[in-house]
Amino acid sequence: MNPDQLFHSAVNAHRNGRLPEAETLYRQLLSLKPSHADALHLLGVLCHQTRRHQEATSFIERALALIPNNADFHNNLGLALQACGQLDQAVSHFNQGLAISPRDTDLLANLASAYHVAGQLPEAIASYRKILHLNPRDQDAIAALPHALQALGIQQQQRGAYAAAEKTYAEAVTLQPQDAALHYNLGNAQRELGKAAEAAASYHRSIELSPHDADSHNNLGNVLRELGQLEQAMVCYQRALALDPLLYHAKVHLVHQKQHACDWQNIEEDIAQIREWVATAPQVQISPFAFLAMPGTTAAEQQQCAENWTRQRYAKLMQEPALLGPTAARKVDTGTQLRIGYLSADFRLHPLASLITEMLELHDRDKVEVYAYSYAVDDHTPARQRIEQAVDHFIDIRPLSIHEAAQQIHADHIDILVDLTGYTQGSRTGILALRPAPIQVSWLGFPGTMGAPFIDYILSDAFITPAAQASYYTEQLALLPTTYQPNDRQRPIANTPSRNTCGLPEDAFVFCCFNQSFKIVPQVFASWMRILQATPQSILWLLECNASARKNLQQAAQEQGIDPARLIFAPRVPMDQHLARHALADLFLDTAPYNAHTTASDALWMGLPLITCSGDTFASRVAGSLLQVAGLHELITFDPAHYETLAISIAQDQALLNRYRERLQATRDSKLFDTARFTQALEALYLRLQKAPAHQLT
Structure with missing residues (x-):
């Protein structure tokens, strides 16, 4: 049989799937004619088909040495090299093939695939786009491009490039509008960019397409919370937990939002469970901020929660080489900024x-x-x-x-x-x-x-x-040297309104608390109700954070024997008006274990005395720090009984209240609100830190 007949028979057997016969015939031909480029190429293809990829590269490289400008040879060598894990060489040969045949969509598809596998997603996406430019109906490219875009979006999001991720996901969604995961990831990027309304729309669409995805319900809850739709957010968390009872972070979100709503049903059991997770399940995602506000948590538990969160979120970033490397801190001499x-x-x-x-x-x-x-x-x-x-x-x-x-x-x-x-x-x-x-x-x-x-x-x-x-x-x-908190004395303050304008009775003693509702816990509220019980001519003026909290607090007051009408809620107003209305209150009642922080400074700046109950955690001691610097040590308590007794005694002794007001006014422009002095102390502290022994960078 002459070489041409051998080649024809080999190709026929190859096409009909008789691979052993085809291989025998190719090898016979090559023994007669070792420089038969097509036989070398097709024998290499056959080896690739039978998973002998290294052998395949050897045959096709010999074919290419004979005919360097054959696009098919480059294409199939690229496939064999990719199968060997030699992605860079594979990409090189696909590109060489495209230089010969730039409109070859098979080459473009293989190049895109290699780029995708190599993690070179922008290049893969560009290749898929070229295919669709040449053939808008190419089904493989139509299917592959959204997946490449999604992979790029995830990569961008992991790097914190949220604007780029949003753009990438948005393009993917236009190509694959029925893909729930694309809408979900688009929502994640939009949320990171502060686009809560757009994120909510993306999560809603994801849930329409995949109604049983617990993560979508959880994340929709997150953005609805940010949009102030508290009730709807809690419903989302409940749905997420119904779908996946082990979605621990949804439970943490739900409990924290129940605190915002002052919905205390089963709250102690829920918090006990979360504390148990912190102690025994370090893989569980528990927001350190939400955990701070949960009554009963200790400083040791808060540290454990934060350490767990840091390991979960930042372990990979911490393993990357430090940007500074071994570089020491800059030497700062006298006169150097x-x-x-x-x-x-x-x-x-x-x-x-x-x-x-x-x-x-x-x-x-x-x-x-x-x-x-x-x-x-x-x-x-x-x-x-x-x-x-x-x-x-x-x-x-x-x-x-x-x-x-x-x-x-x-x-x-x-x-x-x-x-x-x-x-x-x-x-x-x-x-x-x-x-x-x-x-x-x-x-x-x-x-x-x-x-x-x-x-x-x-x-x-x-x-x-x-x-x-x-x-x-x-x-x-x-x-x-004083308190850790600076203050801005230049904030504008509106004219003081009347009590009538704010819905307050003219002759009542006005206790107030303008803290966010999540800081109001059952134990603190019970203290407030006992204080109101002991001072019949008093009312409690609270910030109206959300309708649920208002309703639940009024109901709790009634259950504890206090007329709900004695709870008056202050609507949110611009800051200058909010500061001005402090003058209408008599005494600020702080929360625990999460104190008033900026809110405490607001009250003291406006001359309003404040009683706090300090604990063992950072969040529970901030108001005490401010009072100490203001020279009002007597208004710092350390247990609920003292807190209640002090509040009642001040409400019943106008002269005592006046003395506290006078002392606060006398110290108002001294240590606590001496911003220039604070700034000088801060700069001195910065200099001491900079001159301290260099830290071991990790």
Whole structure:
């Protein structure tokens, strides 16, 4: 049989699936004609089909040596190389084939697949798009492109590039509108960008397509909560738990929202279960912020919760090489400015602004250069604009990925990076996990330990974090000489309204508490009701946080023998009006174990005495710190009985109340609200931290 007949017979057997016969014939032909390029190529293809990929590459490479410009040879060699795990070489040959035959959709599809496997998703997506440009009806490309886009979106989201992820998912959704997972992931990216309404619409669509997905119900609950739709959010968490009883974080969300709603049914049992998870199930995702507010939790448990959360969320980032490597902290000599970077999700109209803005303005520019790294949505308010003007460099890192943001901070040679957000809403703690600065500090945003080895210090004071509590903080304690909380004395205050305007009786003693409703726990409310019982001419003035809380608190009052009409709810108003109405109250009753923080400063700034009950955790000692600096030590209590007795005695003794008001007024412009003095102390503390022995970067 001559070579042409052998080749024809081999190809015929190959096409008809008689592979052993075809291989025998190819080898016979090559023994007669070793330079038969087509036989070498097809024998290589046959070896690839029978999973002898390394042998396949050898035959096809010999064919290519004979005919270098054959696109099919490059294509099939690429497939064999990919099967051997040699992705870079495979991509090279697919591209060489396309240089010869640029409209070959098989080559493009194989190139896209190789890129996808190699994790080069933008290149894979570009290849799929080229296929669809050449053939808009190519079903394989139509199916593959959304999957590649989804993989890219997930990759972008893991890097914290949420704007890019949103764009990627949105394109995927247009191509595959019936894919529930795409809508779910789009919602996740939108939520990270603060687009709660858009995220809710994406989660709703995901649930329409996949109604039994517990995660979609949970995440819809998260954005409905952010939109103020508390009842609907709790329904979502309940549905999520009905679908997956082991979705622990949905249970944590539900309990925290029940606290916002002051729905205390089974609350003690629920919290006991969550505390058990913290102790025994470190893999369970329990929000450290939600855990802070749960009554009964100890400082040790809060530390464990934060450490669990840090390991779950940031273990991979912590394993990446530190951006600084072995570089030591910058040497700062006399006359050299310290570069302080403030990192926050709350550079906007937010309680944080009422604490830090004047302090930022008063920083001594001979000593410090101030950078603000913002990932807050620009709300275009005067509060945002004032912060932008208060710093030397205002950098909006919201469009950046976590790595890009960390690289920006590192490139700016920041000496001390101060995280003002912590584990609160919108947190991008991953930036700090990458170690962009030699010294990293937690301050103001999160009232507790972050349980993170990449946070070196927590700024506090000796009252909030006494030395005996130091072991409950993974950070070193960096103590300010007075209180840890600064204040902005430049905030506008409206004219004082009348009691009648605010719905308050003219002749009543007005107890008030303007804390958020989640801080009102059953034990505190019971104390309040006993105080009202003992002072019949009094009312309790509360901030109206949500309709559910109002209804549940009124019902709880009635159950404890107090007329619900004695609870009066203050609607939310602009901050200048809110500050002004403090003058109508007589005594502020604080909450525990989560105190008034900024709210306490508001009250004391407006001359309103406050009674607190301090505990053992950071969040439970902030109001006590403020009172101590204000010279009102007597208003700090340490048990509910003393708290109640003190409140009743003040309500029954107008002269005593007047003395407290006078003392508060006398100290108002001294230590507590001396922002210039506070800023000087803060700068001195920063300098001490910078000169301390270098930290072992991890």
